[in-house]
Amino acid sequence: MDFHLFMKLGISTVLGLVIGIERELKRKPVGLKTCLVISIVSCLLTIVSIESAYVFPLKNRMAMDPLRLAAQIVSGIGFLGAGVILRRGNDSISGLTTAALIWGAAGIGIAVGAGFYWEAILSVGLLILSVELIPLLTSFFGPKQLREKEFVLQITISNNDHIDDVISAINQQIIDIKTVRIKDFDDHHHLIRLKVAVDQKKSITDVYYSLRSISSIVHIDIESG
Structure with missing residues (x-):
């Protein structure tokens, strides 16, 4: 067995x-085991695709694409991706x-399988920076919309x-109201459903206690976006 493949x-x-x-x-539905399986198997299929193009004898070897099998990984992985995209009750995705x-x-698995090691390592570093560091920076230095988070009240x-x-x-509680929906109940109560945006520094409990100070409110239900 070739050490290079290992x-x-x-x-x-x-x-x-x-x-x-x-x-x-981050307690996401796709975690450690799933990412490992995807990366390893993608790498394996890329290796098989490249190696089989040169191992098996063909009359017209140039007509065979070494990355033909690996190309199907990109489209096939869409089934897994679609399975983790959820639409919540508050219309958020x-x-x-x-x-x-x-x-x-x-x-990443395809890149490593094809021999692009440094490109794959750099890409992982940029991916982690993109999902961890950049959102943190925008929460402090970005425009107002990027420094807010949404709740459904x-x-x-x-x-x-x-x-x-x-x-x-x-x-007046420094809560930016995006949408308003009003519904009547049979017991003469009225439901106000609001989608609001608040500063990132405000916690859900801060919003709750701010609303409890309004005397006309009977019940409060807050859902984080």
Whole structure:
């Protein structure tokens, strides 16, 4: 067995491990084991694709693409990526970064399998910087929209005469209201559903206690975006 092939699989394992640990630390549905499997198997299929182009005798060897099998990995990995993209009840989409990193882990495996070691190592470093450091920097130095996070608020009040007062009071709490939905209940209560944006430094408990100070509010339900 060629030692060079073991080295490729070993490098692919280490780089897949780095991506998997990053996802595992964030408790994402695709974690360490999945990223390792994707990276290692992508590397293996790339090796098989390249080696088989030169091992098996063909009458017209130049007509065979050495990366033909590896090219199918990119499209095939989309099934896994689609499985981790979720639409929540508050109309927000989650899992896009994880799906992109699944695709990235496959790309890293292909690059290592094809012999592009330093390119693969640099790509993993840039991936980790992109998902960890850059969002942190934008939360401090980026435009206002990038320094905010969204919540969905469901507030119950007992008197519809207080709806305008409640919305005005929420605005005064340095909470930017994006959308408003009002619904009547049979027991004369009224539900106000708001999608709001607040500063990144504000925690969900800060928002809760700010709303509890508004006397007209009967019940509060806060969902983090």
